[in-house]
Amino acid sequence: MAFAGTDVDGKGETFLLRSLKIAGVVALYWFISITMVFLNNYLLDSKDLDAPLFVTFYQCLVTVILCYGMHLLSQFCPGVIDFPSVKFDLKVSREILPLSIVFIGMITFNNLCLKHVGVAFYTVGRSLSTVFNVLLSYIILKQTTSIYAILCCGVILGGFWLGVDQEGVAGSLSWIGVFFGVLASACVSLNAIFTKRAMPAVEGNIWKLSFYNNINACILFVPLIIVFGELNHLANFSHLGDPKFWGMMTLGGVFGFAIGYVTGLQIKFTSPLTHNVSGTAKACAQTVIAVVWNHSSKSLLWWTSNLMVLGGSSAYTWVKGMEMKKVQVPEEESKQKLLDEKNDMAV
Numbered sequence: 236m237a238f239a240g241t242d243v244d245g246k247g248e249t250f251l252l253r254s255l256k257i258a259g260v261v262a263l264y265w266f267i268s269i270t271m272v273f274l275n276n277y278l279l280d281s282k283d284l285d286a287p288l289f290v291t292f293y294q295c296l297v298t299v300i301l302c303y304g305m306h307l308l309s310q311f312c313p314g315v316i317d318f319p320s321v322k323f324d325l326k327v328s329r330e331i332l333p334l335s336i337v338f339i340g341m342i343t344f345n346n347l348c349l350k351h352v353g354v355a356f357y358t359v360g361r362s363l364s365t366v367f368n369v370l371l372s373y374i375i376l377k378q379t380t381s382i383y384a385i386l387c388c389g390v391i392l393g394g395f396w397l398g399v400d401q402e403g404v405a406g407s408l409s410w411i412g413v414f415f416g417v418l419a420s421a422c423v424s425l426n427a428i429f430t431k432r433a434m435p436a437v438e439g440n441i442w443k444l445s446f447y448n449n450i451n452a453c454i455l456f457v458p459l460i461i462v463f464g465e466l467n468h469l470a471n472f473s474h475l476g477d478p479k480f481w482g483m484m485t486l487g488g489v490f491g492f493a494i495g496y497v498t499g500l501q502i503k504f505t506s507p508l509t510h511n512v513s514g515t516a517k518a519c520a521q522t523v524i525a526v527v528w529n530h531s532s533k534s535l536l537w538w539t540s541n542l543m544v545l546g547g548s549s550a551y552t553w554v555k556g557m558e559m560k561k562v563q564v565p566e567e568e569s570k571q572k573l574l575d576e577k578n579d580m581a582v
Contacts, residue, residue, distance in 0.1 A: 257505060270490060274483070275290075288463060295449040299450055303446070331448060341423055361416040361423075362416075367425075370424075371424045395540070400536075445495060
């Protein structure tokens with residue numbers, strides 16, 4: 236999705252204007268991402284309503300409605316909003332189904348981890364996504380990883396275990412939250428792998444994929460909500476008719492939809508590598524805000540665990556970026572050599 240006429244190439248712009256645009260996009264990404272985490276924590280941490288599956292289901296439903304709404308707006312305002320057609324196709328929905336099952340696991344375990352560990356430990360609690368990326372890429376895709384990337388994963392693992400240890404020392408450790416965090420990390424990695432396989436079914440369009448993914452999720456969540464008895468919790472919830480409750484729920488869905496847009500926008504205005512670095516810095520700021528907000532006191536080793544996780548993740552991103560450049564340079568040299576040979580033959 237994009238607003239028509241948005242210049243992401245920066246041609247004809249001054250350095251100052253370009254820098255201000257980038258800073259604005261990064262700030263928007265930070266604001267939406269951090270706000271979404273705190274908002275979800277507020278919704279999931281409610282003592283009156285224990286229905287995390289329903290909360291997640293509703294956010295998926297909001298995303299579906301917003302995708303269709305943006306599709307309609309793009310038809311009425313083609314010169315202002317650019318959004319792909321999202322007409323439902325049962326065949327495409329079936330092709331996306333394996334990804335949708337992983338997607339449900341990812342967002343559900345993610346929210347359950349947040350519910351049990353809180354925002355402060357959230358970054359460490361689900362920090363093993365990078366480790367699972369390496370492991371599952373080897374098992375499923377048969378892709379090997381360099382020793383430097385593996386060393387970065389070792390630092391992340393060390394930070395994770397140190398963080399778990401320090402939460403235990405502080406008496407605030409939730410083993411079920413850690414368990415859900417590990418499952419969420421595994422699902423994040425599987426989601427990336429299955430997304431690559433599913434993209435051809437939606438013509439490579441990420442918004443079409445989001446539309447079908449969330450429709451499938453809404454359908455699959457219904458029996459889960461019934462089986463886990465969340466309908467009883469909803470029936471006994473005293474604020475079910477409160478507009479404020481539904482407003483917060485809807486806002487959570489809007490932010491969930493918006494994070495997809497601002498993520499793509501940040502990558503367009505910067506680069507995938509810069510986006511990952513920005514995400515790591517955002518996670519650090521998010522942790523600090525959570526500790527200050529809750530008036531918590533954390534030990535030096537607890538902060539060390541966070542730095543190890545964030546540092547290891549940043550180092551892994553940098554290592555993979557360097558490895559990709561090494562692969563691209565020989566390809567570019569080969570293309571240039573072929574072009575020179577063609578020019579020589581033409582002469």
